[in-house]
Amino acid sequence: MRESIKHLIQLQELDKQLDELERAKGGLPQKVRELEDQLQSKRDELREKQDEFESLQKNKRQLERDIENLQESKKKYEEQLYSVTTNKEYDAVTLEIETAVQNIDTKETELLQLIEREDGLKQEIADLEAVIQKLEADFEQQNAILQEKIAANAKVEAELQAQRQQVVEKIRVQHIKLYEKIRSHKDGLAVVPIIRGACGGCYTNIPPQRSMEVRDGDKLIVCESCGRILFWQEDEASVSVES
Ligand SMILES: [Zn+2]
Numbered sequence: 001m002r003e004s005i006k007h008l009i010q011l012q013e014l015d016k017q018l019d020e021l022e023r024a025k026g027g028l029p030q031k032v033r034e035l036e037d038q039l040q041s042k043r044d045e046l047r048e049k050q051d052e053f054e055s056l057q058k059n060k061r062q063l064e065r066d067i068e069n070l071q072e073s074k075k076k077y078e079e080q081l082y083s084v085t086t087n088k089e090y091d092a093v094t095l096e097i098e099t100a101v102q103n104i105d106t107k108e109t110e111l112l113q114l115i116e117r118e119d120g121l122k123q124e125i126a127d128l129e130a131v132i133q134k135l136e137a138d139f140e141q142q143n144a145i146l147q148e149k150i151a152a153n154a155k156v157e158a159e160l161q162a163q164r165q166q167v168v169e170k171i172r173v174q175h176i177k178l179y180e181k182i183r184s185h186k187d188g189l190a191v192v193p194i195i196r197g198a199c200g201g202c203y204t205n206i207p208p209q210r211s212m213e214v215r216d217g218d219k220l221i222v223c224e225s226c227g228r229i230l231f232w233q234e235d236e237a238s239v240s241v242e243s
Contacts, residue, residue, distance in 0.1 A: 002217040005191070005231045007171045008179055012191045014164045019188055021153050021160070028146045035139040042135060046128045053121050056114055063111045067104055074100035175220065182228055192223070193233045202226035 077096045084090045168176060182190035192200035194211055204225035206214070214221050215232040222229050 004171060004175060005217060005220065005229070007167050008175065008191045008229060009231060010167045011164065011171065011176075011179065012183075012189070014160055014167065015183065015188065018157065018160050018164070021157055025150070025153065028142065028149060032139065032142050032146050035135060035142060039132065039135045039139055042128060042132050046125065046132060049121055049125050049128065053118070053125065056118055056121065060111065060114050060118070063107050063114065067107045067111070070100050070104045070107065074104070178220070179229065182222075186226065186228060189228065191229045191231060193231055195233075199223040199226060199228065199230065201228040206230065 074097055077093050077100065080093050081090070081097075084093055171179075179190045186201065189201055194200065194206055194214060197208070197211060198205050201223060202225050204223065206223065210221060210224075210230075211232075213219075214230045217232065220229055
């Protein structure tokens with residue numbers, strides 16, 4: 001039985017290390033995922049701006065063509081003015097010229113607005129590209145660390161699992177079952193020492209008679225308060241209560 005409790009203590013130690021490995025994995029994948037999401041949304045944003053830039057170019061070209069055509073027809077009407085013979089004809093052609101001038105003016109204002117937006121967009125695109133470049137660098141770096149950690153952890157984890165298997169094979173099945181049951185209900189802590197006459201898990205006092213039984217180690221004894229398996233530390237006298 002003394003061996004049994006010794007193996008349970010070893011098992012708990014290994015499980016503690018495995019739990020810590022699991023916890024250590026926690027933060028970094030989350031961070032890498034967040035960077036990936038950020039990168040994705042910035043890339044989407046960039047694509048939208050680039051699309052806008054492209055359609056703006058198209059609109060610009062169209063406006064330039066329109067202005068060119070309007071100027072040409074204005075010129076044609078101006079030439080017609082020389083050949084008009086009646087006042088009515090003169091008025092009609094003059095009206096055409098005025099309309100063309102107005103239209104050219106409107107289109108030129110639109111063109112100017114587009115050019116302004118184009119300058120703004122160019123800046124926005126350049127800023128986004130810089131942000132993306134920085135995010136990509138961060139992502140590469142964090143992901144490399146993560147992959148390295150995963151590889152290193154996998155090795156340590158495999159070693160711990162192998163050791164665990166060896167220890168498990170030395171323990172009776174019903175004791176393993178009891179251990180697992182307590183561990184799952186008591187924050188992973190199933191085997192605790194008696195510290196200054198109290199349970200090392202819940203700090204409830206253990207009656208001296210029970211302490212003696214634990215010390216004898218003839219059978220597994222659990223704390224009546226928290227149900228954890230108790231063990232006796234040979235150097236109990238020197239153990240100080242953990243705060
Ligand atoms: Zn207890």
